[in-house]
Amino acid sequence: MSDVRTPIMLEYTFSIKHKGCWTETLNDAFPDVRGTIIYSYRLTGTSITMVELTCVGEEKLDELIEWLGNHPVMNTSQLVSYDDRGQKAFVSLAGDYDTDTEPVLNVLLRNNCFPTIPATVARGREHWSVLASSHEQVSTAHEELRQLGSVDVDSLRTPDLDGLLTGLTEVKEAVQSLSPRQLEVLSRAIEEGYYDSPRACNIEELAELDSANTSTVGEHLRRSEAKILKAVAPMLDRPQRMRTQQN
Structure with a gap:
């Protein structure tokens, strides 16, 4: 009988101070700005x-776009859209990386390490979480990443995929259990930036966009939040249980 091994899955979470990349010096030039790398890919080189x-104020927007476009690794920087209430800018970047560095995503993908969530940029570091199917893939990717800059490993563990899928199902069911009115108010709150940091609007401003008064809008949000957070709570507790079991 052949020896069939169940493939492992590893979750590798790390941060990198990406030498020579715009992410390294973004907060030196713009201390309050926080970034999320939504996607990155190569196209004809x-x-x-x-x-x-x-956290991009309108008075700094043009300066930020110009700074990104003039960065050594970039060819162009273009503003796609800007939300002045949420102080949020979506920016498209194009670069050939004709320097001693390259995009982190290139290193990850060629080593079969696949991001699970968009990478964030804060305080001069890129924060990544990826899945890989072997320690060898993680080790090789880690060594190549060290050629790009200083790497700090936050965790390397076997994720609880069954638990994660169960948790996601429970969250989906919680969202589906919202009444049409609760879903309407919650969706509007998200769109208007009520849950942004800093908040782009308050309860009073949400009520002005709704047919209900302030207390009713607040009650819809509280009931919606309670349903979703109860579904999310077991997922938040899982890492703590894993650390306890390991100790």
């Missing part, structure tokens, strides 16, 4: 990246 930048 050029790396195309879409980023979301938050």
Whole structure:
């Protein structure tokens, strides 16, 4: 009988100070700005990246776009859209990386390490979480990443995929259990930036966009939040249980 081994899955979470990349010096030039790398890919030798930048005041917007476009690894920087209430800018970047560095995503993908969530940029570091199917893939990717800059490993573990899928199912069911009115108010709150940091609007401003008064809008949000957070709670507790079991 052949020896059939069940493939493992590893979750590798790390941050990197990406030497020579715009992410390294973004907060030196713009201390309050926070970034999310929505996607990044190569097209005919050029790396195309879409980023979301938050805490961008309108008075600094043009300066930020110009700074990104003039960065050594970039060819162009173009504003796609801007939300002045949420101080949020979506920016498209194109670069050929004709320097001693390259996009982190290139290193990850060629080593079969696949991001699970968009990478974030804060305080001069890129924060990534990826899945890989072997320690060898993670080790090789880690060594190549060290050629790009200083790497700090946050965790390397076997994710609880069954638990994660169960948790996601429970969250989906919680969302589906919302009444049409609760879903309407919650969706509007998200769209208007009520849950942004800093908040782009308050309860009073949401009520002005609704047919209900302030207390009713607040009650709809509280009931919606309670349903969703109860579904999310077991997922938040899982890492703590895993650490306890390991100790």
